Amino acid sequence: QVQLVESGGGLVQPGGSLRLSCAASGFTFSWYAMSWYRQVPGKERELVAAITRTGGSTNYADSVKGRFTISRDNAKNTVYLQMNSLKPDDTAVYYCNAKRRDPVIDREYDYWGQGTQVTVSS
Secondary structure: OOEEEEEOOEEEOOOOOEEEEEEEEOOOHHHOEEEEEEEOOOOOOEEEEEEOOOOOOEEEOOOOOOOEEEEEEOOOOEEEEEEOOOOHHHOEEEEEEEEEEEOOOOEEEEEEOOOEEEEEOO
């Protein structure tokens, strides 16, 4: 079965760093664009970072540019989010997402992990 499992979340002080990992299984990882989203209770989910199938292109929310780095290792079926210079506003549940479009049957495949909590506080 398809599974995305996030890890690496936790409590960190402002200015600190965390590295999130998302381990994928049950599908052909290299066929999927990967991304990280985050959500605060009562607010809509927002895109944090995205990376293309081969890792050749990335995209970031303005709020995290210069601080976060998304990367992937297709041999390990894993996508990462390196978070530096963390701020209290980065506190959220972070979700891993896999997305693929099949043009032959015009269908989109969209998978989500269970999320991992990141708390930035003194």
